[in-house]
Amino acid sequence: MRRRQSGHAMIELAVCAAVMVSCLAGTFQFGYTFYIYNQLVTAVGNGGRYAAMRTYRGASDVDLEKGRAAIRNMVVYGDARPTDLAPVVANLRPDQVDVEWVKDKTGAPTAVHVAIRNYPVNAVFKTVSLEGRPGVEFPFVGRYAPGEREP
Amino acid sequence: MTGNRRGFVLIAMSVTMLLLLAVMGLAFDVGRIYIARNEAQVFTDAAAMAAAQKLDGTKAGLDRAKDAVAHIPMRWNLGTQEFRGVIVEFSADGSKWETEPSNAGSVTMARVTAPDNSVEITFLRAVGGPNNFVVPAQAAAMANPVRLTE
Numbered sequence: 001m002r003r004r005q006s007g008h009a010m011i012e013l014a015v016c017a018a019v020m021v022s023c024l025a026g027t028f029q030f031g032y033t034f035y036i037y038n039q040l041v042t043a044v045g046n047g048g049r050y051a052a053m054r055t056y057r058g059a060s061d062v063d064l065e066k067g068r069a070a071i072r073n074m075v076v077y078g079d080a081r082p083t084d085l086a087p088v089v090a091n092l093r094p095d096q097v098d099v100e101w102v103k104d105k106t107g108a109p110t111a112v113h114v115a116i117r118n119y120p121v122n123a124v125f126k127t128v129s130l131e132g133r134p135g136v137e138f139p140f141v142g143r144y145a146p147g148e149r150e151p
Numbered sequence: 152m153t154g155n156r157r158g159f160v161l162i163a164m165s166v167t168m169l170l171l172l173a174v175m176g177l178a179f180d181v182g183r184i185y186i187a188r189n190e191a192q193v194f195t196d197a198a199a200m201a202a203a204q205k206l207d208g209t210k211a212g213l214d215r216a217k218d219a220v221a222h223i224p225m226r227w228n229l230g231t232q233e234f235r236g237v238i239v240e241f242s243a244d245g246s247k248w249e250t251e252p253s254n255a256g257s258v259t260m261a262r263v264t265a266p267d268n269s270v271e272i273t274f275l276r277a278v279g280g281p282n283n284f285v286v287p288a289q290a291a292a293m294a295n296p297v298r299l300t301e
Contacts, residue, residue, distance in 0.1 A: 012160055016167075023171050027178045034182030037229065038189055045193035049299075052200060133230040136193055137223060139201040141297035 029123040036121045039089045041134045044097075044114045047075030051099065051112040052138035054080075057148040066150035072097040075114060092119060102137070109140040169278055176275030183228070184284050187270050190227040191288035194234055195263045196299055198223050202239055202261035203292035210255045213241060220263055227268055236267040245291065245300065260300065262291040 051071045057063045070080040072094040076087050087093070096119045102111040115135030121128045201223060202216035217239045226232055240248040243257040252258055269283045276282055291301040 016164060020167070020171060023175060027171075027175045031178030031182055034178070034186055038182070038186045041186060041189045041193060045189070045196065048193070049196060052197075053298075134190070135225075135230065136197060137225060138197045139204050139219065139297075141200055141204050 025125050029125050032123045033121050033128055036089060037130070037134065040092075040116050040119070040130070043075045043078075043088055043092070044116060044134050044136050046078065047071050047097065047099075048112065048114045048136040048138040050074040050080065051114060052140055053142045055143040055145055055148070056101075056109050056140065057150050058146040059149045063148075063150040068099045069094065070150075071099045071112075071114065091122075092116075098132070098135075101140075107146070108144050111137050111139050113137045172274050173278045176273070176278060176280060180270070180272050180275045180280070180284075184270050184286055186229060187227055187268050188286040188288065190225075190230070191234070191265045191268050191286055192290070194223065194225045194227065195265050195288045195290035196292075197225060198237065198239075198263040198265075199261055199290040199292035199299060200297050202263060203294045203297045206241075206258055206261060206294040208256045208258070213252070213255055213258065216241070216261055227265075228270070234265045234268070236265075238264040238266065240264070242291075245293075259295070260291055260293045262289065262301070264289045 051074075054067070054070070057067060073082050074080050075097045076089075076092050076094050077085065078088045096117055098113070098115045098117045100113040101109045102113060104110050113135065114137075115132050116130050117132060119130045121130065198220045201219040205216040205219050206212050220237060220239050225234070227234060238250065240250050240262045241252045241255075241258040242248045242260045242262065243252075243254075245260055248262055264287065266285075266287045268286045268288070270286060271283055272280050274280075289301070290299060292299050
């Protein structure tokens with residue numbers, strides 16, 4: 001009789017444990033993914049604000065790329081010219097930040113689009129890849145200097 | 152005795168599931184609320200700057216400001232939903248805000264409010280939480296030069 005009770009308890013424990021471990025794993029997965037996503041929203045928001053207000057220098061393609069690199073650095077490191085290369089979001093790299101200028105007919109920038117691309121959120125049980133999200137678009141309100149070079 | 156034990160397992164399981172729902176709610180629902188709040192704040196920042204940029208002291212400038220806000224391609228709720236009910240207000244000095252100011256020539260600031268971002272609660276409502284949680288956001292910017300002020 002006691003052995004049968006012990007067997008029931010084992011089965012109950014197994015069923016309950018399976019349900020609870022699944023729930024806890026799912027909770028961790030969603031919680032961690034949302035935590036990282038929230039950090040990314042803050043990061044691209046900071047990058048977008050910085051890009052909107054910085055001087056647009058377009059003397060050459062090299063200068064344009066330097067400008068984009070500064071914006072990517074602002075997103076990834078929280079600093080356009082970082083001295084400490086510690087990303088604000090775990091494992092985020094500058095090449096995972098998309099920076100695109102929206103231009104008018106004359107080629108002058110009117111807005112800047114900053115988004116995350118191909119960033120995997122590794123939540124242990126499942127990896128979620130973020131492609132184009134989160135993304136922001138800020139109006140360009142900085143100085144337009146097409147003939148100037150980046151320092 | 153056996154009956155008592157069976158009852159105990161049921162009660163223990165119910166209490167544990169309630170606690171688990173609360174934990175899931177904290178991770179899932181509160182996580183989404185924080186993201187929505189952040190997304191709404193970034194949107195209002197961009198919208199206030201876009202509106203302030205269009206201010207030129209004319210009535211047409213005010214209309215262009217509202218139009219610029221309406222055309223910002225940003226979304227909330229993990230980037231899936233459009234912002235609705237967005238309010239654009241204008242002010243001369245930041246103390247009195249109007250949606251249709253009578254003297255467009257004195258307007259130097261724009262303020263954007265996204266009031267209707269209602270996050271649907273999934274798990275916390277099972278343990279007594281609300282069905283929805285509204286996360287409003289607001290930002291103001293001045294013109295010449297365009298800068299965020301709030």
